[in-house]
Amino acid sequence: MSDTSQGAASLPPPGHEPSLDEQIAAYQREFQDLDPQVEKVVSALGRLNRRMNVAYGRQVSELGISNTEWEVLKTLVVSGAPYRLGPGELAKRLGLTPAAMTHRIDRMANDGLVTRDRDENNRVRVIVELTDEGRAKWLEAMRRASAFEEDLLQDLSSEERGVLGEVLIRLLRRVEDTQPDAGGRLKDLDAQDQDGATAS
Amino acid sequence: MSDTSQGAASLPPPGHEPSLDEQIAAYQREFQDLDPQVEKVVSALGRLNRRMNVAYGRQVSELGISNTEWEVLKTLVVSGAPYRLGPGELAKRLGLTPAAMTHRIDRMANDGLVTRDRDENNRVRVIVELTDEGRAKWLEAMRRASAFEEDLLQDLSSEERGVLGEVLIRLLRRVEDTQPDAGGRLKDLDAQDQDGATAS
DNA sequence: CGTGAAGACTTTAAAGCTAAAGTTAGGATT
DNA sequence: AATCCTAACTTTAGCTTTAAAGTCTTCACG
Numbered sequence: 001m002s003d004t005s006q007g008a009a010s011l012p013p014p015g016h017e018p019s020l021d022e023q024i025a026a027y028q029r030e031f032q033d034l035d036p037q038v039e040k041v042v043s044a045l046g047r048l049n050r051r052m053n054v055a056y057g058r059q060v061s062e063l064g065i066s067n068t069e070w071e072v073l074k075t076l077v078v079s080g081a082p083y084r085l086g087p088g089e090l091a092k093r094l095g096l097t098p099a100a101m102t103h104r105i106d107r108m109a110n111d112g113l114v115t116r117d118r119d120e121n122n123r124v125r126v127i128v129e130l131t132d133e134g135r136a137k138w139l140e141a142m143r144r145a146s147a148f149e150e151d152l153l154q155d156l157s158s159e160e161r162g163v164l165g166e167v168l169i170r171l172l173r174r175v176e177d178t179q180p181d182a183g184g185r186l187k188d189l190d191a192q193d194q195d196g197a198t199a200s
Numbered sequence: 201m202s203d204t205s206q207g208a209a210s211l212p213p214p215g216h217e218p219s220l221d222e223q224i225a226a227y228q229r230e231f232q233d234l235d236p237q238v239e240k241v242v243s244a245l246g247r248l249n250r251r252m253n254v255a256y257g258r259q260v261s262e263l264g265i266s267n268t269e270w271e272v273l274k275t276l277v278v279s280g281a282p283y284r285l286g287p288g289e290l291a292k293r294l295g296l297t298p299a300a301m302t303h304r305i306d307r308m309a310n311d312g313l314v315t316r317d318r319d320e321n322n323r324v325r326v327i328v329e330l331t332d333e334g335r336a337k338w339l340e341a342m343r344r345a346s347a348f349e350e351d352l353l354q355d356l357s358s359e360e361r362g363v364l365g366e367v368l369i370r371l372l373r374r375v376e377d378t379q380p381d382a383g384g385r386l387k388d389l390d391a392q393d394q395d396g397a398t399a400s
Numbered sequence: 401c402g403t404g405a406a407g408a409c410t411t412t413a414a415a416g417c418t419a420a421a422g423t424t425a426g427g428a429t430t
Numbered sequence: 431a432a433t434c435c436t437a438a439c440t441t442t443a444g445c446t447t448t449a450a451a452g453t454c455t456t457c458a459c460g
Contacts, residue, residue, distance in 0.1 A: 010321045017293055018278055020369065026278040030335075031342050035350060037361050042252075042349050044368035049249040050295075051375045052242075058379075068446085078218055078226045088408060093217055095250075100447050102410055107446095121210045124408050124455040135230075142231050149242050150235060152374055160367065161237050167356070167364055168244035169220065174352055175251040179258075268416085288438060300417050302440055307416095324425045324438050 020044060052152070059144045063137055069108055073138040076114070076130040083130035086119075090128060113137060220244060252352070259344045263337055269308055273338040276314070276330045283330035286319075290328060313337060 018026070024039050057067040065073075075093050076083045085093075091101035105128055108114045113134035119125035130138075153161060218226065224239050257267045265273075275293050276283045285293075291301035305328055308314045313334035319325035330338075353361060 010319055010327075015279070015289065020372075023278050026280055027342065029280070030277055031339060031346070034342070034346055037358065037365065038346070038349050038353055040365040041353065041361055041368065044365060044372055045245070045249060045252075048368055048372045048375065049245060051372065051379060052245075054381070055375065055379045077230055078223050079215070080226055080229070086408080087410095089215065097448055098409065099411080099449080103446070119210055122408095122456075126409065127210075139231060142227065142234070146231070146234055146238070149238050151378060152371060153238055153241065155370060155374065156367070158237065161241055164364070164367055165237065165240040165244060167360065168241065168248055170355060171352060172220075172244055172248045172251065174355065175248065175255065178351065179251060179255045181254070286438080287440095297418055298439065299419080299441080303416070322426075322438095326439065 020047070055148060056145060059148065060141050062144075063141055065111075065113070065137055065141070068104065069111075069113065070138075070141055072104060072108060073113065073130065073134055073141070076128070077135070077138050083135065084127050087126050087128060108134075220247070255348060256345060259348065260341050262344075263341055265311075265313070265337055265341070268304065269311075269313065270338075270341055272304060272308060273313065273330065273334055273341070276328070277335070277338050283335065284327050287326050287328060308334070 020040065020043055023043060024034075024036050027039065028034050028036065053067070056070070060067055060070045071094055072090065075090060076085060079085050087101045087105060088098055090096075090105075091098045094101070096104070105114065105116055109116045112131055115129050115131060117127050117129070119127050156164065220240065220243055223243060224234075224236050227239065228234050228236065253267070256270070260267055260270045271294055272290065275290060276285060279285050287301045287305060288298055290296075290305075291298045294301070296304070305314065305316055309316045312331055315329045315331060317327050317329070319327050356364065
């Protein structure tokens with residue numbers, strides 16, 4: 001009885017992060033009905049997306065902005081010149097509550113990335129507008145992001161890229177049809193801070 | 201001078217969420233070097249992932265757990281029987297700081313999903329172990345998640361699924377090689393709460 | 401015009417996270 | 431075996447976000 005026979009416990013060795021196949025095998029042991037092919041697609045997609053977001057976070061943090069701020073810049077740029085949206089509209093598109101949007105705009109206005117003014121024609125409304133500095137930051141972030149993205153896809157032929165894009169869009173449509181967004185916000189924490197290195 | 205001639209501003213009408221193509225077109229207007237094909241793949245991937253996470257959040261919230269708690273359950277299940285890991289190991293795999301892990305374990309232990317004990321053989325270490333209830337929650341969540349996933353992929357042939365999985369894994373390998381995880385944590389906010397409906 | 405109701409933020413309280421400092425047990429050195 | 435060092439959490443302070451309540455226009459009606 002000198003070793004850890006049964007009751008209270010000892011810990012297995014630290015262990016590596018499980019590979020995709022190990023993960024799926026583990027799930028199957030507990031839940032036999034699982035379709036490994038489906039799970040492989042879904043898990044790969046999730047892991048890929050996570051790694052990509054970490055990469056984006058590293059890149060934009062070099063520019064002195066966080067991933068969340070970058071999301072706001074992108075949304076304003078997509079809206080087109082003159083790069084103006086209200087807080088409510090921004091919140092809806094970013095999947096945030098209006099309260100969070102208020103604070104985020106505070107910070108970004110403080111940093112000079114956007115301005116915040118009242119609408120002349122309707123003084124209840126607020127207009128958030130991209131500054132030149134904000135636009136420049138977006139552009140530089142976009143440069144780096146697209147370089148990263150091209151590097152990521154470099155091993156795929158143009159045909160493969162096309163097919164991949166089409167398949168993903170089919171899936172996107174499917175999920176949009178199946179899971180309507182219940183009135184607005186699409187909360188998912190898609191973006192957040194990530195400083196360059198966490199290494200000690 | 202009765203209308204909004206130039207200076208301070210008025211807001212364009214509320215507007216719809218831009219489609220993928222509109223988004224890419226907007227980016228191209230500001231940044232001509234952008235490869236639309238690459239951007240299409242990347243943007244579709246991001247949107248798809250976001251929608252999926254929202255859907256997962258809705259599903260697990262029906263079971264009374266949050267998406268973040270579900271991530272912990274998954275990690276413990278993947279580790280295999282006897283479903284034990286230390287807080288540090290969990291934190292690393294989930295991309296959290298140890299501090300956040302401490303609090304998360306507090307809450308989950310309170311809810312009866314896991315237990316927290318000291319390691320007999322090394323009293324500095326803590327052992328987090330899945331309870332039967334936690335395992336049951338995981339199983340039910342997994343059932344629902346896999347039903348959702350199969351529904352999502354239903355229009356893809358088995359061959360398409362296979363190809364898609366392989367391509368995604370190639371991309372995953374590429375990003376892992378290119379963007380090493382700098383010593384451990386992979387922070388990205390991959391999971392968070394999402395209550396069923398936000399509608400008022 | 402005065403009043404009520406609705407809309408669009410903002411404010412407040414509380415949850416959950418990060419960074420940094422603090423504890424405590426195990427090992428290594430001498 | 432005394433001391434220092436390291437590892438593995440936990441605690442504390444501050445930030446960001448959510449939910450709910452509050453404020454301030456504007457619009458519709460009487």
